[in-house]
Amino acid sequence: MIRTNWTRAEISEIYNTPILDLIYRAATVHRQHNDAQEVQVCTLLSVKTGGCPEDCAYCPQAARYHTDVKVHKLMEVQEVIGKALEAKEAGSTRFCMGAAWREVRDNRDFDKVLEMVKGVSNMGMEVCCTLGMLTSEQANKLKEAGLYAYNHNLDTSEEFYGDVITTRTYRDRLETLENVRGAKISVCSGGIIGMGEGENDRIGMLHTLATLPEHPESVPVNALVPVEGTPLEDQEKVSVWEMVRMIATARIIMPKAMVRLSAGRVRMTLEEQALCFLAGANSIFAGDKLLTTPNPAVVQDQQMFQILNLKPRQAYKGLEKAAIVTA
Ligand code: SAM
Ligand code: DTB
Ligand code: SF4
Numbered sequence: 001m002i003r004t005n006w007t008r009a010e011i012s013e014i015y016n017t018p019i020l021d022l023i024y025r026a027a028t029v030h031r032q033h034n035d036a037q038e039v040q041v042c043t044l045l046s047v048k049t050g051g052c053p054e055d056c057a058y059c060p061q062a063a064r065y066h067t068d069v070k071v072h073k074l075m076e077v078q079e080v081i082g083k084a085l086e087a088k089e090a091g092s093t094r095f096c097m098g099a100a101w102r103e104v105r106d107n108r109d110f111d112k113v114l115e116m117v118k119g120v121s122n123m124g125m126e127v128c129c130t131l132g133m134l135t136s137e138q139a140n141k142l143k144e145a146g147l148y149a150y151n152h153n154l155d156t157s158e159e160f161y162g163d164v165i166t167t168r169t170y171r172d173r174l175e176t177l178e179n180v181r182g183a184k185i186s187v188c189s190g191g192i193i194g195m196g197e198g199e200n201d202r203i204g205m206l207h208t209l210a211t212l213p214e215h216p217e218s219v220p221v222n223a224l225v226p227v228e229g230t231p232l233e234d235q236e237k238v239s240v241w242e243m244v245r246m247i248a249t250a251r252i253i254m255p256k257a258m259v260r261l262s263a264g265r266v267r268m269t270l271e272e273q274a275l276c277f278l279a280g281a282n283s284i285f286a287g288d289k290l291l292t293t294p295n296p297a298v299v300q301d302q303q304m305f306q307i308l309n310l311k312p313r314q315a316y317k318g319l320e321k322a323a324i325v326t327a
Contacts, residue, residue, distance in 0.1 A: 004215065006253050008207045015203050015249045019241060023279050026248035030280040033255040039305070040258055040283035040313040042094035042128070043087035046291040047116065048074045048109070052100035054132075054167045056155075058195055060227040060292050061100040067229035069292050074099070074109045081119040087287065088125055090298050093315035095120050096128035096151060098291045102168070103133035110138070114145040121146030126315050128188060133168070133176045139183035148316075149186040149218060152176050157204030160197045177212070187216040190260065193246055194224035194238035202246060210253040218283065219257045221246045223264025225293045238264075240272040244279045251280025258283045266294050270304050277308060 017025065030036050050061045050071035060067040084095045097116060104110055113131065120127040129142065130151035142150070155161065158170045180187055191205045209216060223243055226235050243264070250259045260283040261276045268276075286301050288294065296304075305311070 002215065002256060003253070004211055004213065006207060006210045008203060011207050011210065011249060011253060012200075012203050014252050015199065015206070015245055019244065022248045023244065023275070026251040026280045027278050029252050029255050030282070034282060036277075036282070037309060037311050038282060038313045039277065039310045040094060040260075041092045041286045041301075042096055042260070042283060043084075043090070043092040043287045044096050044098060044285050044290050045075075045080065045083050045087075046072075046100070047080055047097045047113070048072065048099035048101065049292065050100055052102065054102050055165060057164045057231040058155075058192060058224055058227075060230055062230070065229045065231070067227055074112055077112055077115045077119060080116045081123075084120045084123060084125060088123060090286065091302075091312055092125070092286055093313060094126040094128055094149070096130060096149075096285075098130045098151075099132070101132040104131050104135075104138045106138070110141075114141060117142060117145040117147050121148070124315060130188075133172055134179050136179040136182050139179045139185060143183040143185050147185055149188050150180040151188040151218075151220070152180065153189055153191050153220065153222075154205055154208055155191045156195065156197050157201035158208065159204060160195075160201040164195055174208075177216075181214065186218065187212075187214075188218035188220065188260075189216045190218075190220035190222070190250075190262070192222040192224050192263070193242055194226075194235055194264075195232055196235060202242075203249075206246070206249055206253060209250075215254040215257050217257060218260060219250050219254060220260040220262040221250065221281070222262040223267070225263050225266075225290070227293065237267060240268065240275060243268075243272075244275050247276050247281045248279035260284065263290055263293070265296055270307065273304065274308055277310065282313075 050069045051063045060069045126148040128149040261281040
């Protein structure tokens, strides 16, 4: 039932299905594999902001673009734990810490991040990091500290990648994903639409994700948040139907993955988000900020959950927490 041998042609056919049939099929697959009422609520925190040496064309944190983002050195461990507590109290079960780094370096900052991971994990939240490239040794250290998941996006297809980022390769990204998998950390990897890519690039990215030796447990689908000062500042907003097609296709080909309706919700109505949940999205980022850009208010999301009869997913569902932390 779970396939990792999808062809690009098969994925293209699914992606191009008439929209209502596509939604119906994705909703059906979703109900066969998951509790469709359940949506995971995650909170992001930028623990180190801006000043990044990379050239990702979408990113407000790249040092080379002139954006309003203020550079901030790595936060203090206690401050991060405080933010995680706030997130937990607001109903989040996964806490994801992001750093504007090209890669992790073996220095005091990394030791501090390991402390943050330990602290958040001990609070019973699923702890996730997104810190750039990782070696297998670094992945192992994060795992030992209690890291549950690691986010590292492919962002787009291999073909379009060079139009967006030139300072590292698609191969680099795949290697980090291998290192994460090798350390038995849950993999979170997805991408962005609305950067000027074609449908083929979207299909290509989904194909790469769905033909990894194991599907990522989590697949974020971001709509570009165009930020003034970045090369993609003038990109047009993608239509909700494109978001729905991405989510539905991801749901059909990776039925058990958490498909995350990620960046871009501030520009979507409740009804548009409802379509995304119907198409199989079962996770969101909550809190009024993503990493550096705005996100809907927590109360607004709580109302949405009530109206749509959604319920937040518990942390470590189906897994024995003690076994994970001490593994
Ligand atoms: N520096 C690390 C890295 O790039 O792997 C981790 C943080 S980075 C900000 C995490 C992800 O955020 C990127 O891979 C990208 O998919 C997403 N992202 C960044 N800026 C975005 C934007 N303006 N709109 C949508 N997604 C964005
Ligand atoms: C992901 O795919 N989306 C999140 C998370 N992983 C790290 C980040 C979205 C960032 C949007 C731009 C910003 O707020 O800086
Ligand atoms: Fe740096 Fe990550 Fe932004 Fe790229 S996406 S510029 S690596 S912070």
